[in-house]
Amino acid sequence: MTTNPGYCIVKNIMALMCIVLLVVSCKKKKTVWDSDWSSPVVNDTLTLTNLVNDSTLSEVGGFYELNLVRTLFDLDLGDLLNIPDTTISETFAFPVSIDLTPGFSFVNSTEEHDLSVEDLQLKTIVLKQGFIDVKVANPLGTTTMFDIQLPGITKDGSTFLNQYTAPSGTSTDPGLVEETIDLAGYRMDLTGVSGGEFNKLRSQITVSTDPSGPSVLITPSDITKVDVRFRDLKIDYARGYFGDRSFYDTTIVELEELNVVSSGVLDLPNAAITVEIENGIKVSAEGTLTTIANENAYGNEVDLSSAQIGSSFNINPATGTWNAINSSLKTIVFNSTNSTLEPYLENLGFRHKLGYNFKLNPWGNVTGSWDELFPNSKLSVRLKAEMPLMIGLDQLVLRDTFALNFSQNNDNTTIKSGEFLVQSSNAFPFSAQLKLFLLDASGEVLHQMNGTGNIEAAQFGAMDVQSGLMVANSELRLALGEDVLNDISRVKSFIVQSEFNTTNPLTNLNEPMGIPVGAFIAVKVKTKITSENKL
Amino acid sequence: MRGLITCLAFVVFFQFGAVGQSLPLNYDTLELNQEFIVEGGGDFIGSAIQRELSGKFLFGGYIDNSIKDNSYHRHSTINRIGTYGGVHFEYRNYKKKLIENKNWGYLIKAGADVFGGGVYSKDLFGLVFYGNDPYKGETIDFSGSNFSFMSYQKLGFGMIDSKSKSAISINLYNINSSLSANFKSGEITQDLNGDQLDFVLDGEVTLPTNGAFSQGVGIGLDFDFKLPVSIFKGQTSYIQLQAKNIGIGYLHEKQKVYSIDTTLTFSGFQFEQLIGTNAIFSDSLNVLDSLGINSVEKNNVVLLPGYFQVGKIVAKNTGKKLQSFYGVRIYPTLIFKPYVYAGVHYSLSKSICFGLNGGYGGFGKFRVGAYSSCNFGKYSVGVASENVLGFITKKASGQSLFIRLRCAI
Numbered sequence: 001m002t003t004n005p006g007y008c009i010v011k012n013i014m015a016l017m018c019i020v021l022l023v024v025s026c027k028k029k030k031t032v033w034d035s036d037w038s039s040p041v042v043n044d045t046l047t048l049t050n051l052v053n054d055s056t057l058s059e060v061g062g063f064y065e066l067n068l069v070r071t072l073f074d075l076d077l078g079d080l081l082n083i084p085d086t087t088i089s090e091t092f093a094f095p096v097s098i099d100l101t102p103g104f105s106f107v108n109s110t111e112e113h114d115l116s117v118e119d120l121q122l123k124t125i126v127l128k129q130g131f132i133d134v135k136v137a138n139p140l141g142t143t144t145m146f147d148i149q150l151p152g153i154t155k156d157g158s159t160f161l162n163q164y165t166a167p168s169g170t171s172t173d174p175g176l177v178e179e180t181i182d183l184a185g186y187r188m189d190l191t192g193v194s195g196g197e198f199n200k201l202r203s204q205i206t207v208s209t210d211p212s213g214p215s216v217l218i219t220p221s222d223i224t225k226v227d228v229r230f231r232d233l234k235i236d237y238a239r240g241y242f243g244d245r246s247f248y249d250t251t252i253v254e255l256e257e258l259n260v261v262s263s264g265v266l267d268l269p270n271a272a273i274t275v276e277i278e279n280g281i282k283v284s285a286e287g288t289l290t291t292i293a294n295e296n297a298y299g300n301e302v303d304l305s306s307a308q309i310g311s312s313f314n315i316n317p318a319t320g321t322w323n324a325i326n327s328s329l330k331t332i333v334f335n336s337t338n339s340t341l342e343p344y345l346e347n348l349g350f351r352h353k354l355g356y357n358f359k360l361n362p363w364g365n366v367t368g369s370w371d372e373l374f375p376n377s378k379l380s381v382r383l384k385a386e387m388p389l390m391i392g393l394d395q396l397v398l399r400d401t402f403a404l405n406f407s408q409n410n411d412n413t414t415i416k417s418g419e420f421l422v423q424s425s426n427a428f429p430f431s432a433q434l435k436l437f438l439l440d441a442s443g444e445v446l447h448q449m450n451g452t453g454n455i456e457a458a459q460f461g462a463m464d465v466q467s468g469l470m471v472a473n474s475e476l477r478l479a480l481g482e483d484v485l486n487d488i489s490r491v492k493s494f495i496v497q498s499e500f501n502t503t504n505p506l507t508n509l510n511e512p513m514g515i516p517v518g519a520f521i522a523v524k525v526k527t528k529i530t531s532e533n534k535l
Numbered sequence: 536m537r538g539l540i541t542c543l544a545f546v547v548f549f550q551f552g553a554v555g556q557s558l559p560l561n562y563d564t565l566e567l568n569q570e571f572i573v574e575g576g577g578d579f580i581g582s583a584i585q586r587e588l589s590g591k592f593l594f595g596g597y598i599d600n601s602i603k604d605n606s607y608h609r610h611s612t613i614n615r616i617g618t619y620g621g622v623h624f625e626y627r628n629y630k631k632k633l634i635e636n637k638n639w640g641y642l643i644k645a646g647a648d649v650f651g652g653g654v655y656s657k658d659l660f661g662l663v664f665y666g667n668d669p670y671k672g673e674t675i676d677f678s679g680s681n682f683s684f685m686s687y688q689k690l691g692f693g694m695i696d697s698k699s700k701s702a703i704s705i706n707l708y709n710i711n712s713s714l715s716a717n718f719k720s721g722e723i724t725q726d727l728n729g730d731q732l733d734f735v736l737d738g739e740v741t742l743p744t745n746g747a748f749s750q751g752v753g754i755g756l757d758f759d760f761k762l763p764v765s766i767f768k769g770q771t772s773y774i775q776l777q778a779k780n781i782g783i784g785y786l787h788e789k790q791k792v793y794s795i796d797t798t799l800t801f802s803g804f805q806f807e808q809l810i811g812t813n814a815i816f817s818d819s820l821n822v823l824d825s826l827g828i829n830s831v832e833k834n835n836v837v838l839l840p841g842y843f844q845v846g847k848i849v850a851k852n853t854g855k856k857l858q859s860f861y862g863v864r865i866y867p868t869l870i871f872k873p874y875v876y877a878g879v880h881y882s883l884s885k886s887i888c889f890g891l892n893g894g895y896g897g898f899g900k901f902r903v904g905a906y907s908s909c910n911f912g913k914y915s916v917g918v919a920s921e922n923v924l925g926f927i928t929k930k931a932s933g934q935s936l937f938i939r940l941r942c943a944i
Contacts, residue, residue, distance in 0.1 A: 029595030033603065035666035038729045043803030524803060526729055528668060535592065 031535045034416060041420070042525035048515065060388065063514035068385040072251045072354055075379040077281050078128065078235045081120060081242065085231040088113045088203055097219040100140070103211030107224060112192050113201040119243035121198040121369050122190050128236035128375070130183035133229040137174040138166035139222040143210035146177070146226065151202045152189030160186070168213075171221045183233070190240075198240055198369065203228065241361070241369040242283055248357035250291070253383070254350060271345055271387040272335040275354075277315055278380040280327040282372035285315040285379070286362040289332065294349025302347040306339035308332050315358070317367075318377065325374050356381065392502050392512035393430050399497040401439075407489040411534065415488075418480040418529030424455045425522040427469040429513035430500045431457040436478060437495040438487070446491060447484045451476040455521075459505050459513070469516055480529070566697055569944045570627040576937030577620025577649075578921055580899035583610040583660075587929035603664045605930070610657035613679070615870060617652020617898030619840075629697035638698050644691040644706070644757075648780070650840035651684030652870045652898050653716075662723075672727035680738075681870055683715040685840050689780070691757060701760045708753035710784050713837055716740045734799040736827075741792045744832060750790075755782020755839050761848070775848045775862070780841035789832040797827030842866045849880040849890070856882050860892070872896040878904070886910040894921065899932050908939075915941045 048064060058067040092107045100106055115122070138144045143165060150160040162181070169175035192200030205226050209216065277287060288311065292304040316328035336342045358379065361371070408414045422434065434451040453476040461472025502513040579589055584606045591598050623646030633639050658670075659677035667675065688711070693704025718738030725732055743750055760776040846862015861877035878892025889907035899922075906919030917939040920926065925934035 031591045031595050031598065033591075033598035033664060035664060036668035037666040038668040038671070039732065040730055040801065040803035042806065042809065043730070044805040046806070524730060526803075528729075531666070 030411075033533050034530055035533060036528065036530050038526060038528040040524065040526050042523060045520050045522040047518070047520045059517045062517055064389040064517055064519070066385055066387050066389055068383075070253055070383045072253065072381045072383055073249070075247070075358075077242070077283075077373050077377065077379065078238070080245065080247070081122075081235050081238055081373065082117075083122075083125075083230075083233040083235070084116050085229065085233075086113070086116050086201070087227060087229040088201065089228075090203070090205060090226045092207065092224040093220055093222065094218050095220055097217055099215050100142075100209050100218050101215050102142075102209055102213050105206055105208035106218065107205060107207035109206075110193075110204045111202070112197075113203065115190060115199040115201055117199055119245065120240060121243075121365070122238055122240040123198050123369055124187065124189055124191075124237075124239045125233075125235050126187050126237035127183050127185065128234040130186070130233035131231050132181045132183055133178070133227075133231065134162065134164070134181065135176065135178045135225075135227040135229075136164050136166050137176055137223075137225040138169050139171045139174045139224060140209065140216050140218060141168050141170070142213040142216045143168055143175075144224070145208050145210070147206045148226065148228065149204040150228070151204060152191070153183075153186055153201075154189075155186045171219075171223065174225070183230070201230075235373065236375045238371075238373040239369075240371060241365045241367070242371045242373070244359065244361045244364065246357065246359040248290070248355075250353055250355040253352045253354070271341060271385070272333060273341065273345075274334070274384040274386075275332045276380075276382045276384055277330040277332075278327045278378075278382070279315045279330070280318050280325060280374070280377035281379060282317045282319070282325075282367075282370075282374075282377075283360050284317050284362065284366070286312050286359045287315050287330070288312045288357045290355035290357055292334075292344075292352070292354050294344065294347055294352045296347050296349045300347060302340075302344050302349065304334060304339055304341065304344045306334055308334070308338065315379075317371075321372070322374055325377065352383075354381075354383070389515040390512040391430075391515065392510060393500040394502075394510040396500045397497060398500065399495050401493055401495050404438075404491055404494050406491065408485065413531055413533045415480070415485055416530045416532040417482060417485065418527060420478040420480070421526045421528065422451065422455070422474075422476050422478070423524040423526070424474045425464075425471050425520075426455055426461070426474065427458045427464070427467060427471045427519045428515060428521055429457050429459055429519075430502045431455060431460070433499045434476065434478065435497045435499075437497065438484065438491045439493045439495065440490045441492045443493075446487050449478045449480075449484065451478055453477075457501070457503060457513075458516075458519070459503075467518060467520070469518060469520075566629065567943050568628075568630050570625075570629070571942040572625040572627075572939065573623070573941075574937065574939040575620075575622035576919075576935070577618065578933070578935035578937075579616075579618035579620075580897065580902070580922060580933030580935070581606075581614070581616035582899050582932065583614045583657075584616055584932065585609065585929065586925050586931045586934050589616070589933055590929065593934070598664070607657070607660060607664070610660055612656060613654060614657065614660065615652065615654050615872065615898045617650075617870060619648070619650045619652075621646055621648035623647075627695050627702075629695065633694055638696050639694040640697050642691075642693050642695045642702055642704060644693075644704060645689065647686070647688045648840075649684075649686040650866075651682075651686075653680065653682030654870045655680045655682070659721075667723065667725065668729075670723075671725050671729050674722055674724040677718055677721040680716070680718045680721060682717075683713075683840075683868065683870060685713045685837070686711040687753070687784075687839070689755070693757065699761050699763075701758075703756070703758040706755045706757060706780070706782070708755060708780075708782070708784055708839060709749050710751040710753055710786065710837075711748060712743060713750060713784070713786060713790070713835075714742050731800060731802040734797065734801070736799070737796045739792060739794045741790050741835065744789050744791050747788050750788045751784045751786035751837070753782055753784025753837075753839050755780050755841060757781075766847075771850075773848050773850055775844070775846055777844045778841060780839045781843075782839045782841065784837045784839055786835045786837060788834075790835050791830055791832050792835075793828055793830045795826070795828045799827060838867070840866065840868070846876070858882075860890070864897070871898060876904070892921075902932070902935075904935070913943050915939075915943070917941075 058065045090109060090111065092109070134148060136146045146164040146166060148162050148164070153160040164177045164179065166177045167175035190200050191197050193202060207224055275289060279285060289309050292309060293301055295301045313330060313332065315330050318325050318327045320326045334341050432455040434455070436449040437445050438447045440446050453474060455476065456472035456474045458470040458472050461470050464471035501510050503509070504511045579593065581589055588598055588602050588606045623644065625642060625644040627640065627642045629640035631640055633641050656677050656679070658675045659680055661670065662675050662677065688709045689706045691704040691706035693702055695702035716738070718736070720735050720737040722735040723732060757779045758777070762774045762776065763771050764774050766772045842864055844862060844864040847860050849858040849860050858880045860880060864874040874894055874897035876892050876894035878890055880888060880890040882888040887909050890905065892904045893901065894904060895901045902922045903924060904919065904921040905923045906917060908915055908917035919937045920935045922931060922933050922935040924931035
């Protein structure tokens, strides 16, 4: 068999084309190269004012002092002196049938009514809020005039007096008039007709026929009716006897910033906290702090023990009147000599619990019903802490957890290796050792990354001319190794953990250190990664 | 595998003859009845990037530092890189007259093409292949960078003159992919410590929003006129005026256009920007907004990547052993410089010929090309390269191979 050379050539060319197309269209391997990338990530300066409210810091001798004031509660006694809705309802009927001439006054009634308050003996009140709903019903076949006067209820010196003209009606379909009057600002004298009573409302009602109308017959079945309803009363001022009522509760204060403490010791020498009770009401009271306790991030609860807890104390009434009211002040100081304050604070509780019990007029009506409540009079309980920020930290560990969702697909461009570079300038007297923990979805630690060094404490640095403070400059690295990056898709959260120490460079022991005014920590975090680029 | 291909290519070059893809046709002045042509191939070229690097994008593999360094050091301020290629089939019928008493036959063509490339700075090459870390204390300047890429299929119908072989056709296009990037200004400045990045960016990137096979449709024109001229007394030469894919396309699939015109300084986030419910990364739109990047989806009208070429071609039936050819090729785009070429053609026998040529411009600089072709009666086969060095050394600036099969009846 002979071979045609042309046929061979064509066959060769076709084979070549096939090979070329195969190689070009079915590229077996990816194109891969590495490149190095760097970028700043964080550039921030933190001071104490980033962590706490400005007003809680004060300066003493160039060092910060904690001046913490938290109002635990404000008791507005006006909310407790509750006056229920009260209706004065009067009906008038004639025993016999008679003709009423025009202008004839056929009702003239003065009555006294009880205000439905249980354990209060109120002599005078001024209303912050309240309403009267007046409703009159006329059964006569002529127009009638209702004069309603409420003696003792005044505003700007004028007694409450209103006249209503009711249209003619019948006994089955009386002529009606209704009105609602705002009582805010009204003063109510509740001493009754005699002036020596309490909780008494007075009313004076007259009803007469229309002077220009016809004479009409009134029969025993014709009932003239007046309803006066007091509702939604709120007290602005009150005088009387407020009773021996008690109130008690447990209030909780949370300091979330301390919920990240993991372990270690915090030393707070010379600390003191004060519970301050301010009484703006002219009424005596007796109080008891039933419990003070805190709970830290571990769930460890510590009670503050002191002879002052569980023991009753007296709260004097306020003095003065109206705008010149002088609140009484009761202070209870807890310090390391009269209580277990130091271990209490060093438990680093983030949830603080304070239980209390107050009783008004513990000795009865000793003021002759002259308890007084003025506008804005409150019974306030405040927690105050004043202490120099001499903090000793001994391997105190703070840790917080953050979500992370970062995935790498090895078929695409990936991060091959990298590191975080942390540069700091620290004017605080504590050092910090950083660690990162990478966690999977179940919270298991996949990898731990330790910083190559510490953020040094200021006392190990040098004087910074610009800030006038000792400042330590540090640099540490957190490496992102291949093992970490291989698992990065499994990482769902990470923990930043830092261990703090206040080391004295002379003794090499962790001791309390003051925080100088203007202390700061400037942090720069930069990243450098090597990416494996794939196309 | 690549060595085998290289060897085979050389065998083909020097045993037979070929015709270059866009280089002068071996112009057959004889009258024919029908012609079938199948041709295909590709060319990728860079003005600075060596084949050892660009070849990795074709064949895959790891680009190590020495490969990157070799190409990087060849870069000047403005550089180009690009590729074009495709597969085409064409049927010509010279005897079926479309117009009475005229010599116009008809042709049908179909094919697929890619065309893409860009003009870029040395710094942009460095940024892509080395990253930004080596540029601490410097400014990475990629202003004026411009990239575009398009792939499409075409189907055309036209007329061809049976004597001169001049032809014109109308083509319909299905656009597979169209993307572009253009930065009027682009600078990234880093301080020496890597504490701060300053961005000056004014540019636009246009990308497809989906992977649909048909992103758009287009209409275009090919023409190929061959004119006899007398350059030397008593000698007839032929000038070819050729244009391909001159037209426009409409992308019926929306494209996403990211635009940025901003001056930005970044020295790191503050803690409150990274942590908590107001963290900047909690909303990707926030991130784009904070970087000054706007995006909009829209349908675009695009120019097809057509070209014009004019030049002297060689004639098949002159009886001359040695002929010259030369010309210029122009793509109406900034990323492709006008490509000028010139060469000599030698007919070893009636059935075997080959040629050598040099060219300058396009996506690259100076290139040496070669072709050879072989006729077997009504069949002819040709292989050509516009960059012979690409088969000899990996230090060359690209690679080029085109193959053409022809049957003339």
